[in-house]
Amino acid sequence: MFHPRTSRKKLEQVIRTLDAAARIGHQRDSDGFRVTRIGEQRCHDRYDGLIGKLEQGLQTKKFDLTRDEARLMVTALDLYNVRRTDGVGQSWDEEAEQLFQELQTLFAKTYGEGLYAT
Numbered sequence: 001m002f003h004p005r006t007s008r009k010k011l012e013q014v015i016r017t018l019d020a021a022a023r024i025g026h027q028r029d030s031d032g033f034r035v036t037r038i039g040e041q042r043c044h045d046r047y048d049g050l051i052g053k054l055e056q057g058l059q060t061k062k063f064d065l066t067r068d069e070a071r072l073m074v075t076a077l078d079l080y081n082v083r084r085t086d087g088v089g090q091s092w093d094e095e096a097e098q099l100f101q102e103l104q105t106l107f108a109k110t111y112g113e114g115l116y117a118t
Contacts (some may be wrong), residue, residue: 001070001110004061018047021080036090051089
């Protein structure tokens with residue numbers, strides 16, 4: 001899905017966002033409101049394999065992602081903002097949204113189908 005000349009900065013941003021998505025959790029503040037937090041440790045390892053492939057791709061310039069992995073990556077970027085703003089105290093991440101929009105379009109062009117089934 002990625003071209004070998006895709007910018008390193010963009011790929012590193014995808015990796016950082018996937019890592020942050022895996023660390024999103026919720027807790028209650030002193031007033032009892034549910035707040036979003038991005039913890040130090042990952043809450044799950046769902047994106048570990050994908051992050052590993054992207055990191056390897058940064059070095060080799062060959063991105064060996066399947067269609068399902070590409071779909072997981074792009075939906076994780078969307079989910080990141082949704083989960084991030086699910087509680088009180090967090091705002092929408094515009095950079096992650098822009099990245100999601102770009103990769104959603106790239107996914108559709110690459111695989112000839114929409115990201116989400118209708």
